[in-house]
Amino acid sequence: MTAAQDYHSPSEGVPFYTEKGNAKPRAVQGRFRTYKWWLMAATLAWWHLAPFLRWDRGPYSPHQAILIDMAGRRAYFFNIEIWPQEVYYLTGLLLIAAITLFMMSAVAGRVWCGFLCWQTVYTDLFVSVERKVLGDRNKRIAFSQAPFSLGKLGKLALLNAVWLIIAAACGIGFVLWFGDAPHLLVQILTLQAPPGMYLFIGLIGGFCFLLAGYARERVCVYMCPYARFQSAMFDEHSLIVSYEAWRGEPRGPLKGGIQGRDPKEVFQDRGHCVDCQMCVQACPTGIDIRRGTQLACIGCGLCVDACNSVMERFGLPRNLISYDSSYNLQARTAGLEPRLRLVRPRTLIYAAVLVVAGSAMLGTLLMRPDMRVDVLHVRVPLAVAVSGGRVRNGYDYKVLNMARHPRTVTLRAIDPANVSLDVVGGGSGSAVTLQIPADNVATFHIFTTSHSHPEGNEAVTFQLTEPGHPKVDIRNVSFMAQPD
Known part of the structure; x- marks a missing residue:
């Protein structure tokens, strides 16, 4: 050869x-x-x-x-x-x-x-x-x-x-x-x-x-x-730009032209590829697809168009170069019937992952709340002893309002009982009212006052509710430290 x-x-x-x-x-x-x-x-x-x-x-x-x-x-x-x-x-x-x-x-x-x-x-x-x-x-x-x-x-x-x-x-x-x-x-x-x-x-x-x-x-x-x-990523059924070597070889220039001649007789003892280099000249990366699948092939199909124009000029069947699978190339070489298999284990796995990931994202988007809360215990000092055997703890309480309108919410400590709240620049008591601006994050400095707990740190649960909106019930657990 x-x-x-x-x-x-x-x-x-x-x-x-x-x-x-x-x-x-x-x-x-x-x-x-x-x-x-x-x-x-x-x-x-x-x-x-x-x-x-x-x-x-x-x-x-x-x-x-x-x-x-x-x-x-x-x-x-x-x-x-x-x-x-x-x-x-x-x-x-x-x-x-x-x-x-x-x-x-x-x-x-x-x-x-x-x-x-x-x-x-x-x-x-x-x-x-x-x-x-x-x-x-x-x-x-x-x-x-x-x-x-x-x-x-x-x-x-x-x-x-x-x-x-x-x-x-x-x-x-x-x-x-x-x-x-x-x-x-x-x-x-x-x-x-x-x-x-x-x-x-x-x-x-x-x-x-x-x-x-x-x-x-x-x-x-x-x-x-x-x-x-x-x-x-490929397997034997992936459709890639392929040269039908079983049909194109042996290749070579066509001598004498084809005008007035029967294409079947002209190409009876030779391949359909006339070695015109049109597929190479049309390729944006300059490769010869007749050498098989290559790293530089980007699958644009321009060589297919170039080759089809030559095949039509010589009265030959199209798709000497085409999008085809290696399985079909082997099947045609052996004279068997080609088949297209889009549904197979590899594509089913990819499709399943796509469905799961897409459903998870869609579900979380549809069900995500329009208000979120973060509670951070102030570290210095962790706790301060006040009169009456009580202990004060400080917190940074951040409320994210994702709605495009301001909201009025109520904050209380529901566990343990008898914990009073004091908002810097705001109200105080067992329950306090907070104003949350629209489409923004509001940060509040909050102090809790409770009886001392000899056994050490004690868990505290904050509850945020919005009057008239029973679905808004956000609970966050932090801790109340004891002074050294």
Whole structure:
């Protein structure tokens, strides 16, 4: 078998990193290219327009539907409001995202990388701009090899200027998620925004410019950790971009053309692959998919579109390269019927984890209380002896009111009995009234006075209730220390 036919040859001697130039993919048309255009438009629209969505939360609350309010230490997602005390929801969200990614990989390989990853989306956009300015693949190769001239400098300046505009838009889109988008956008464009905001725009835009404009496929091959363990997510039924070697080999150029000839006779004693290199030229990472599954394949399917266009030109069946499983490749090689198995133990486990994690998050969100209490015993001093053989203890009593209206609550110590409360700057007695501002945390300094307890520290139970709302009954257990 010749080198051109060695589609399964190993890669001995290939260094870990090669100093080759960026891949210059050829423009192709087809189903997967259309999918990529639509998904690029959707992801970019979401990134730049979602911060402008409005959501009425009433007075004293922001009306941006999706907002990460760093100053207010709050995150908003439509009707959901996440407080710093609820950072565990972020952990749950990351878990769901990871399991979703694993499930997508088990079903359809690196479909995330090929269609939805931000590196892929922006690299695709930057390459599209490059194609408009410099031309398609052959013209870009000739341009990169041409000697320096004023014309070349002008085109490079134009290309980088457009890239910088896109990168700046990316950076602006990022900061709009952290403040009122319409107001921030006006501030940014009129140069009235804080210096720190321009710093973040520069950082995000700079990374976008460098990674999508110059690093490109190197991010996917060398920098992205997912590429390193992707194969652990696959099994024999995972749909990945595959070359049907049983049908394409032995490959080679077609001599004499096919016009006026029957394709069945022309390809009777040879494979359908005409070794045109179109699949290699269309690949954004520059690999030859005919060598089998590779780390650098991001599963974008552009080689499928390129190959299908060649197959149609020669009157051959489509999908010499296609999304297929290794099981089906072996089945077709043996003349057996291929089958699609989306439901299997691996995907069922991922789906079960997703259901459990999603249900747990949804359940806690729906049932979470709108008021929380933390009690912290003052350490210095732990306890003070007062007249009448009584003991005084101090506490920091924090009430988180997650409702968007002020509330009046009643605090008492219900166990042990005969404990009196004294709120600094407030009332005193067996029960005290506390005013909790809307959408805020109120901290009260409280003293308990009780009879001494010779046996040492004694547990105390605080009860917080809200008149007219019987469901509000929050109890916290602390301790009453005894003086030394």
